[in-house]
Amino acid sequence: MINAPQIVEIKEIVSETPTIKTFKFDWDSNKFGEVNPGEFLMIWNFSDEKPMSISNISNNELSISVKNIGEFTSQLHDLKVGDEIGVRGSYGNGFNTDFDAKKLLVIGGGVGMAPVTALTHKLVENNEVDVLVAATTKDELLFLEDLENVGANVHPCTDDGSFGFKGYASDCLNSLLEDSTYDYAFVCGPEIMMIGIFNILEDAGILADYSLERYMKCALGVCGQCCVDNTGWRICMEGPVFNSEKIRLIEEFGKYRRDASGVKY
Ligand SMILES: Cc1cc2nc3c(=O)[nH]c(=O)nc-3n(C[C@H](O)[C@H](O)[C@H](O)COP(=O)(O)OP(=O)(O)OC[C@H]3O[C@@H](n4cnc5c(N)ncnc54)[C@H](O)[C@@H]3O)c2cc1C
Numbered sequence: 001m002i003n004a005p006q007i008v009e010i011k012e013i014v015s016e017t018p019t020i021k022t023f024k025f026d027w028d029s030n031k032f033g034e035v036n037p038g039e040f041l042m043i044w045n046f047s048d049e050k051p052m053s054i055s056n057i058s059n060n061e062l063s064i065s066v067k068n069i070g071e072f073t074s075q076l077h078d079l080k081v082g083d084e085i086g087v088r089g090s091y092g093n094g095f096n097t098d099f100d101a102k103k104l105l106v107i108g109g110g111v112g113m114a115p116v117t118a119l120t121h122k123l124v125e126n127n128e129v130d131v132l133v134a135a136t137t138k139d140e141l142l143f144l145e146d147l148e149n150v151g152a153n154v155h156p157c158t159d160d161g162s163f164g165f166k167g168y169a170s171d172c173l174n175s176l177l178e179d180s181t182y183d184y185a186f187v188c189g190p191e192i193m194m195i196g197i198f199n200i201l202e203d204a205g206i207l208a209d210y211s212l213e214r215y216m217k218c219a220l221g222v223c224g225q226c227c228v229d230n231t232g233w234r235i236c237m238e239g240p241v242f243n244s245e246k247i248r249l250i251e252e253f254g255k256y257r258r259d260a261s262g263v264k265y
Pocket of ligand 1: 066214
């Protein structure tokens with residue numbers, strides 16, 4: 001674990017959708033440790049620091065994919081190739097990738113596709129992988145081509161029906177389950193989407209890993225900002241990925257979370 005940010009130069013920026021950009025930078029894994037899908041980084045823009053999932057892991061290069069939703073993320077979107085950011089991590093427990101010759105289902109909604117895309121790159125090496133890519137509209141669908149190129153079976157789904165299945169990710173999942181079943185699933189997206197998916201997968205008897213987000217400050221397990229009721233698990237240490245058995249015990253899952261001052265909303 002590193003506790004001081006490493007200063008890295010942005011090598012490449014890709015505009016993925018009208019609201020999401022991918023930032024690529026060098027990362028010496030011999031020096032800073034191996035990085036696994038589902039782990040996250042703390043990104044520092046020299047004034048604030050926020051958590052971001054790793055969307056691609058290559059030899060000595062990492063990517064993050066950032067949705068512009070507020071002050072910090074909009075400042076990141078203003079960066080240019082050659083600009084520097086601070087990076088600390090990687091942190092957290094990633095996805096379980098110990099599968100062989102299984103039929104697996106990956107589900108990502110919006111920028112929730114970031115961690116599950118890095119995961120899919122690994123899973124396709126030894127498994128058959130279906131990926132349900134959900135977004136509000138066609139222009140916001142993330143990584144379709146990349147996922148097809150690595151050999152995943154991609155199922156796009158949009159709320160407004162502008163591309164692929166018309167409806168929510170949960171509707172698309174119900175439709176996939178009419179013809180298929182899966183040995184295991186992996187889910188990341190807005191919590192309102194994940195709770196719907198969780199209920200369907202539980203009914204179908206399909207165990208899964210779910211990646212959760214909570215407001216984070218230290219990411220080192222010290223401040224307690226990202227603890228969840230009633231287990232007290234810290235999303236930065238015991239998470240951000242939890243399996244079905246653990247998700248069943250997180251009472252606030254799909255119900256509420258806490259803001260920067262700890263107030264429930
Ligand atoms: C483990 C983890 C992985 C994440 N991965 C990604 C990713 O790959 N791509 C991406 O675009 N976003 C990701 N996020 C969310 C990202 O950290 C927030 O969108 C970002 O911090 C918003 O900052 P802002 O100033 O632009 O927006 P603000 O206007 O400050 O906040 C908008 C919303 O973002 C969330 N947020 C704000 N600050 C934090 C914080 N310190 N920690 C957690 N959530 C916060 C809150 O829900 C808030 O309501 C991740 C969050 C976590 C916890």
